[in-house]
Amino acid sequence: MARTWVVVPMLNEATVIAQVVEEVRRAFDFVVCIDDGSTDDSVAQARSAGATVVEHPTNLGQGASLQTGFSFALADPQMTEVVTFDADGQHSVADAKAMVEELRAKNLDVVVGSRFLDDRTEIGGLRKLILKSAARYTRWTTGMALTDAHNGLRVIDRDLLAKIRLRQNRMAHASELIDQIGDLKANWAEYPTHIIYTDYSRSKGQSLLNSVNILVEMLFR
DSSP: OOOOOEEEESSSSSSTHHHHHHHHHHTTTEEEEEEESSSSHHHHHHTTTOOEEEEEESSSHHHHHHHHHHHHHTSSOOOOEEEEOOOOOOOOHHHHHHHHHHHHHTTOOOOEETTSSSSSSSHHHHHHHHHHHHHHHHHHHHHOOSSSOOOOOOEEEEETTTTOOOOOOOHHHHHEEEEEEETTTTEEEEEOOOOOOOOHHHHIIIIIHHHHHHHHHHHHO
């Protein structure tokens, strides 16, 4: 039987992670939170909500957390695909479920979320410009005509996942992941997603500064 694992990188998310896990588990039975050296109560909160938790003894970065989550999911012989899902509550569980259905129905290798395929996501002009510039750059370097190359909501089929190896531990992992998907000539599609920007999610890295970091990373590459 098909079994989806939801991989949730986590760092000091004690105030929201239980609610996020509870919402995810209404649609998905198998959730693994990768705790990246939290100093608060994140681990206990995630476990109390029903998630499996794998702990990094020190902070390694989101890329390292995703790779740990991928390795954990691949250890389950019944796993058929993973969903990457942020811990700060900015992603929609309904979107994640629909993306899994899209991947299975169309026999895809990967489905990537895009906040630019519909008008649900409210996003500032400068951030939109930077993200769209990054998407154009990705199209040039990988041949993948993505509209949103830095969306953290993705669904990846098991066979493709087994070929991915993230070496960039921190924010550069997002570009590295897309580069590897492009190099592997994966069968992909985008899906419209609603990104919910809150004061909390901005404080956790979804600020304009993070968009500027994407631009700097793109220029250095």
